[in-house]
Amino acid sequence: MGYVKTAMLMAAMTALFMGIGYLIGGSGGAVIALIFAGGMNAFSYWNSDKAVLRMHNARLVTERDAPDYVGMIREMTARAGMPMPACYVIETDQPNAFATGRNPENAAVAATTGLLRRLSREEVAGVMAHELAHIRNRDTLIMTITATFAGAISMLANFAMFFGGNRERQGGILGTLAIMFLAPVAAALVQMAISRSREYEADRGGAEICGQPLWLASALGKIDAFAKGIEMPAAERNPASAHMFIINPLHGQGADKLFSTHPNTANRIAALQEMAGGMRDVPRSGARTTSEPLTHSRIPRAGRGAPKRGPWS
Template identity: 60%
Template sequence: MGNWLKTTMLLAAMTALFMGLGYTIGGSGGAAIALLFAAGMNLFTFWNADKIVLKMHGAKEVDERSAPLLVGMVRDLARRAALPMPKVYLIDSPHPNAFATGRNPDNAAVAATTGLLGILDKEEVAAVMAHELAHVKNRDTLIMTMTATIAGAISMLANFALFFRGGDNRGNMIATLAAVFIAPFAAMIVQMAISRTREYSADRAGAEIHGNPRALASALAKLAQGAARVPNPVAARNPAASALYIVPGARTGRDNLFSTHPDTGNRIAALEALADEMGLGSPPPVVDGGRPTVLPTAVPKSRRGASALDPHGRRR
């Protein structure tokens, strides 16, 4: 299914949710107002979703002067991927993660947290950036970004319904039930709309751009453990934002219908298979008791426990 068809279906579903909640709050008049609001929001989100997401994370744009190594790395990877140079952003957060955003490759941005730069070495950071550029190349970013922003708006409308008080008890009860269930339902639609296969596809394409699948496998193992330990306040406020990141905030243990990401161990296994296809020999990352780990020899001793970049994207 093409991304444009996915996006159209998603917008239709989100609009229906708006109208249903509007009807609950204000009857047929509320539904009409919700329809107009949804139409305006869909148009606004199409053009501005990337700005909304970046602002939501407090992301700051960096350049060759403020983060020369990181920006130079992204420039080189974009050249390899035959993509326009995206904007590069840093997020001051201990939560280790990264994402790409933008409606198309000409209006794309990649973002990483200072927490990510603090735990990955240079090759692992490059592999993560290559993964995000693969999302840009595959044109995943439009649907990823729009779903996160629209679902967040629906959650806010649901919270309004929770505090709505009408003239009859039945209306109050319906509004309260709608508020309780609409936000999780919206998040579920997001999770179902964004196929887990796009992460496998971006892993493969990103590893090919970078040239070493095992660098991405090692990065995923570290990020999965770090993201599970360090809270992400943005995802806590808006669970749909989790679909943006390279790894989710918590382990699912397996691929399942309602997960936004494949299990990290399965992704690592797929990258190992790709490394074998490419004829690369190295001890593989392993999954120990469901927790992704990296064999000590998978990371050079000189790099173990230290990042090549400081939190500002400069060489240490």
């Protein structure tokens, strides 16, 4: 997901905003929508990551607060040659995680307390390596922009209920009803337009960063099972951000599957298992490589803090 695709998404969302504005308020509504869209474009680039973190009440943590979690991220970013992202924790029982930020120099990762409590140390490492791969691949900008704009489109559709249809054209009531029901669907389709292949690519990149595809494969199976039985209230209130998580956090049924932005979990696990088999077939040299796994001793435990110099430095 590069900057060109991000620009195309911004342009498409701007056009959609103007179209909805015209249907609501005629020519004046289109101009207002254009101004609003321009402001949203600027806001999304600079602040959408902060907005998404606020949506989920994410709490910034340091190595003093969470030495095991933050130390793990520090070790893996050093190994991948990446800047250290800000680390956040979301207080919710559903295990899940996401990454956000406009570029690797201004990025953040967020893990739920359910993820840190319910998964093993290796599985958490696999999940967070996946999120670091999103940052390295620069997926995060388009992910956060999509979340912000999809929510804004739904909000604009709600305005139609109060301001009515465009009086410059007949059938204003029908146009208003169409906006109310079709605009949120359009927002969901925009999210679907973000290629599902980015998840497969982040799975592959994450497996390379942590060195063990099976850690992530095991984590995906557990997260998928838990997500079906444990609700995440913040995600239910802000469904436009669901595509940012490693597994769809929404607890609903039919519609969530119809508009799913995530690949089938079983297919992702199968791809990781195939990758693990290929890595076992590659002979190892004496030097450390990017496929060498993290071990318990290399991931800082609570109370120990992170070493000043990582094992891959």
